[in-house]
Amino acid sequence: MSDQQPPTPTDQPCCQLKRRTFLTRVSVILGAIIGFMIALPGIGYVLAPIFRKPKHKWRTVGKLDDFKVGGFVLVQYEDPSPVIWAGVTAKAGAWIRRASETEFIAFSINCRHLGCPVRWVDDPKLFMCPCHGGVYYEDGTVAAGPPPEPLYKLNVRIREGLVEIETEPTPLTLTTLT
């Protein structure tokens, strides 16, 4: 049995030590290479959405005649790049108002405080958020509550009698270090 024990360092010739050190290093390096080969494609796959450039697409939200001059109405449209299984979760919403015969104003429904869906209340002409009580005037500026920024304005255009909204990522309120 004793001859199966690994030799103690003092019994080893110098080349044996070098060989063992070399094999240790090779094993560690190969282990790292194996790790990289396994992990890199996965990490790239998981992080890919971060590096994807936001797609901006024009989505039709109704016919021009469907919108009367007056208060805001809620419209729904599809995300610019929905996954095939998304179903109803691929929808996005916006508040849109026909301000005049040719002018439209649209806001993302996300409150600029923490993203909850704001509601348009027609009589007081205010947007109100159910989460933390953010309130906005009809021009999107903050009227009360914690939102640090006005509602996010979306681009609207009229083409061939149809009203179209340009899709945008969920508006984020960023922290700037000055």
Added chain:
Amino acid sequence: MSNNFVTRTWNWIDNRIGFSDYIVPLMVHLVPDNARWWYIFGSATLCAFIVQVFTGVCLAMSYVPGGEETYQSLKYITDTAPLGSILRGMHYYGASAMVMMAVIHMVQVYMHATYKYPREMNWMSGVVLLFVVLGMAFTGQLLRWDANGVWSVTVAAEMAGRTPIIGPTLAHFILGGETVGGSTITRFFAMHVFIMPALIFAGIGLHMLLIMRHGISEMPDVNDPVDPETYKEAYEKRIHKTGVPFWPDAMWRDMIFSTLIVGVILGCSIFLGPPALDPPPNPSSINANPLPDWYFLWYFAVLSLLPPQLETWVILGVPTIGFIVLFFLPLISNKGHRAPSKRPWAGGTVIFGFVAFLVLTIYGYKKPWSPDFGVKELPASVVGTDHGPLAEGAKLMHIKGCLYCHDIGGYGGHRGPELTEIGKLLTRDDLIIRINNGGHNMPAFASSISDSELQLVVDFLLTRGVEKEPENPKSTTP
């Protein structure tokens, strides 16, 4: 004969797997005989985790992590699948039990200062486990993929988005894209059923290993503060003198308490049922009222009550600093007294934390800062009449949304001051100025209310808290 066969078979297996050599010594390791009922919370947390793993695996047999179908599969589990409702309920109440037990376990360890030498890393691994458990609780709430789930993940992304420099990157990582959608739920599913449970398994393994290495701590003794120079030797001597085997002398208490916990989880799921599903997960629907589950309501309240200038720092700072302080606690103080009577600040911290949690949670439930969109019109009993200008003014209070934020006679929201007695407090001019220009946290209504409407509202408000209407005719003219 058959007994002999069973014995021989077991001996064969035992010889190969080493159960008697490795597992039995762990089961019968000596524990202090004075620990008793204080030490049941860690095993109860583990038991709740076992409930979560088992019910989670069963739910995953029918749960479809894919956009709209997720909601349909949840409906199927809840309404159609045999025992599905109970299973979903067990998973929900099991999560609550696990969070609760983990926190109680941590408070007990903190109060008894068990984190001191040589068990610093027991505590540190426990803190990591607690945060992963909270992560499980949060991602689990999102997997209840209804309107609340969609908006909760949006809020989470917005909070992450506040991180300086890398905020948008983090937010888009959480959402799995630029907006909440089909990629979001699959991402959270992977985190909830693969990544976080793997971390918990690994964390529990390390936690148990450290318990075996350093032994279960004794109850604190006022006359025996921890001295790293002598602690280990003294502990070994005492444990060999007075210790009892964990199985079964100590474990029976764990078994009784864990039976109670599982019984309560099962009972709640049978009699209370799983949480109701909100409307489908449509990110374009505004008919949602996002609320976190009970364990995060305190944080929801904090975010609503904070001054805006502090908000970003609290959003990012509370979890970060909370983790750092808890994690490094044993490195700040790893010796000295363990007895609560010698550590009044520890008791004070726990009491303050508990009271703050309770108060903020109640606030979170009531959410007085939110407009009450469902408020009804003021009844004639409050207005004092059902016709005439006074009734019209009261109706305008509802139409113009004043009642969303102001309570009058028990009707209305609580975001703004109560107006039940406002006629005693403000003059006509005060009211007109306040309504037109707005005020502290109140929008200006000048552009959305006509002169005649304003007069009706003001006339009505001036009667609040006043026995009779003012008789001076001048006061009613604009």
